Amino acid sequence: MNEKKKNYKDTLNLPKTDFDMRAGLLKKEPAMQARWAKMDLYGRIRDARAGGPRFILHDGPPYANGNIHMGTALNKILKDIVIRYRNMTGFDAPFIHGWDCHGLPIEYRVQSELGDELSEMPKTDIRRRCAEYAGKYVKIQSEQFQQLGVLGEIDEPYKPYITMDPQYESAVLDVFARLVEQGLIFRQLKPVHWSIENRTALAEAELEYHDRKDDSIYVLLAGADSSALKNLFGLTGDAPAYLMIWTTTPWTLPANLAVAVHPDFEYSAVKFTHADKEIIAVIASDLVEKVCGIGGIEKFEVLAAARGAALVDAGITYLHPLIENKVCPVVPANYVTLEDGTGLVHTAPGHGMEDYGTALKYDLEVYCPVGEDGVLDETAPEWLIGKSVWDANPLVVDFLSKAGTLFHKQVITHSYPHDWRSKTPTIFRATEQWFVSVDGDMKRGTTLREMAMDACRKNADDGGMDFIPAWGRNRLAGMLESRPDWCISRQRSWGLPIPAFYNEAGQALLTPASVRAVAKSFAERGSDCWFTDSPTELLGDYDPVFDTDLAEPNAFDAAKLHTGHDIFDVWFESGSSWFAAAVQRGLIDEIPVDLYLEGSDQHRGWFQLSLLPALGAAGLPPFRTVLTHGFVVTEDGLKMSKSLGNTIDVIDQLTKRGADIIRLWVASQNYTDDVRCSENLIAQSEDAYRKIRNTLRFCMGSCSDFEPVRHAVELPEHSLDRWMRLQLHQLVRDVRGAFDRYEFHRATRLMYEFCTVQASSIYMAAAKDRLYCELPDSPRRRATQSVLHEVLVVLVKLLAPILPHTAEEAWEHIPARSPNEPDSVHLAMMPEYDEQMLEMAEDLRPVNPDLGQFSSDEIQVGPAWIWDRLLELRADGLVKLEALRNAGVKNPLDAEAVFTIADDNPAAGTFLETYLGELEDLLGVGYARIEKAGGTDIDSVSETLPIGVRVEDTREKYSRCARSWKRRPDVGSDADYPDLSARDAAVMKALANTATTTPATHK
């Protein structure tokens, strides 16, 4: 590089900025977060938006156990984007975070750590340890969320809502009292999933299905009246008749009380030899062959057939397989299938949900001979008493085998429910539990199910709910339609006690007033007092004698009561958060809140289990809109699991790449479906991040000597700058629209493509010449700076919800940022767009007075149309430049663009003259000129605009300007600067002038 070139370089206005090209997020983000905390950014946003329209997103509480994972991060970042965007559009949108602290997983964890100490430990000690454990993870997760740039009432000086907080617990009881008031709470013996290991009833959510090996047995049940059974089939003879059933849980046979058949199925009486005797067995017709095959029966004879309904109508009974002289009925049931077994279903109401339903219908006893320890009690056959159900299995099989009623036994592997924590198999067992009734009539004259279904049918504006994506409505409705009563009791320590007292007769004291009395105690002393205080103390001023809700108030002597041992299902606690989190903060009037935003699994979970308490207690849904997102899956779309080792750790990514990278990844995903995540995919976001960052950086660098108030100018008519501003305003319109609809991936893509295409590839590339080479204060340069400055400010604001750290850093580097703007971008308002400008641009006018007409009277043009054509000319020219490059002209500045028009088309000529300068820059060529072709044979890019373009090598033809590097005919036209083009020579003279008049600049 020679001396002279260097001199000219010094005369250029090259970009200048302190905004680092390399992000350095790992260092900057923590510092930024610390500063936000120090300045109380969140509090300042609250103050700034006070009085604005409220927007409440109610945070679903994550479970305070373990580090956050990618899914938790996805969820919280999406919420944070919503909150930030809403606040930037003028809403008063607080963000109150929450944590779910009670529950089995934590208790189980603490128990495992305690080991043998556990047995001697009082409940309060276990609970204290659980509380410490939960508190520890609340803190850890809180910090992790904050590291992701999540804002809100999550840490000091603000308080998130914590489900183990006394105030919160008290509020949950408040909700409960209202449900009691509505008559929705009842107590009943009912089979529940029971964990023997943990001695507790389990919610369905607490089950995992794993393969397990079990004895699959086919059992013959002798007809109580063998001839009656044979008569039904029109049979005679000596062979005894049996019903054949199938089960994989032999231990439930002691509790067998019936056999269920499908009334519509056909059943066959089959004759074959079993244990050297000829017998007749009843099997569903479609399964005869299969069952005989399984049993190794080669020779069998189907004697006759009858409908299931006929068996029922004939009052067929059978002899209990284990208990002598016990006679049981055949009952109809529609859930009987022909998938497995024999089509006749062993029914034990104490050990199965469907069996239980049948029992209620046909008045069978809900008999359960199994204790909470999984051991058969004294009501069982003597040889089974004291045996665990697992030990009972082989004994039962053995008994049947000896009795000759075991048709067949085989070991099968099947999917069986396991306790999600201990991984041990669960059983169904009937126990006394507390329930929320779904179909019982409330005081308000309807049922919870009816209310819920009704809310599902209506939109938010009609008192119902809105769903994003729309199918959420269907999914929630489907679950509500079929869900059973909600069992809310658990037999554990770590949870909110169900405030039921019992008298000596075992009657429960549970009324709205008694619950509220306990709520008061819990608010004052925390729920630990349930385990330390006497019932009298817990009830305070409440005296059952004066409780009008009690039918027999005198049956309950406060002094003789004892407290119940049940705690609430944790879902009831989190399902009451709409009330409990709001009541402490004076936000009760905001119910239903605007938005719940969780993973799609929460249709069954939190959404449903918040809806039910809210409808029961308040008569309203808790939310107006439910937004769900999919799950984080691997690059191949498969589920992530620790055991498969295909997970990606969010903290790992955070400490490796920075929060804004993860946030950009989140924002770029269409979360309505599952989102794929891998190292690769996040790396892709990192690339995108760099592009965005550099686009901002170029704007800053180019505006280093630009102050909008002093230098901003009107953009010239027909200038590329006008096009750019048009693009920018379209961007604002489209991005805001996308944000408004929660379509963050659209917003992100729009902004990213704007940076890549419109800004970087088209505008900035074209604007370089004028930015660098023109006089600093030239109107043309100032116009470009005016646009770039606007691009910068607008883009930083639009990006702020997604990239809070980078946007804030950029905000600080915006040259001459308006004093009217706040000192944090997160306090700023989202940019508005010039609707009129956009309309005018799209507007097509029959004839543009500046341009006349192109080829016919019908043609209609407008700015948008014109720029589309110009960009087509650009694309065409670029292809030709590429060809020229391959032919040896490497640098487009060594080429000229020649635009050809027909002689007789003055309109096209005028058009070209108007835009020739912009076309030169758009193509990045040294020079552009117009050529009139003789005929009409123009190789035009557009039918409506007959203009052709070609490019030519000018290395022989023109000299290169030593300053702008452009080859053009006017190089050397100024004798003082023979190596410069006319424009650059003039600029140099002007600069020389300035230099002599203001020597200070050379100091």
Add this chain to the structure above:
RNA sequence: GGGCUCGUAGCUCAGUUGGCUAGAGCACACCCCUGAUAAGGGUGGGGUCGUUGGUUCGAAUCCAACCGGGCCCA
């Protein structure tokens, strides 16, 4: 097994009420620039729109079945 749901280039996404040889950006390849430089620009290749059938003059778009993935149940 059931309910809901998704399936467009290697990746992330567009594709209005069915209608021109299915579009972007990234990635990739090749090339350029070296005055956004651990930057910037250009060109190009790449898709039987999960599969198969059907409706239709015409289907990525509507219907059915199937295959594969996910969530929730069983």
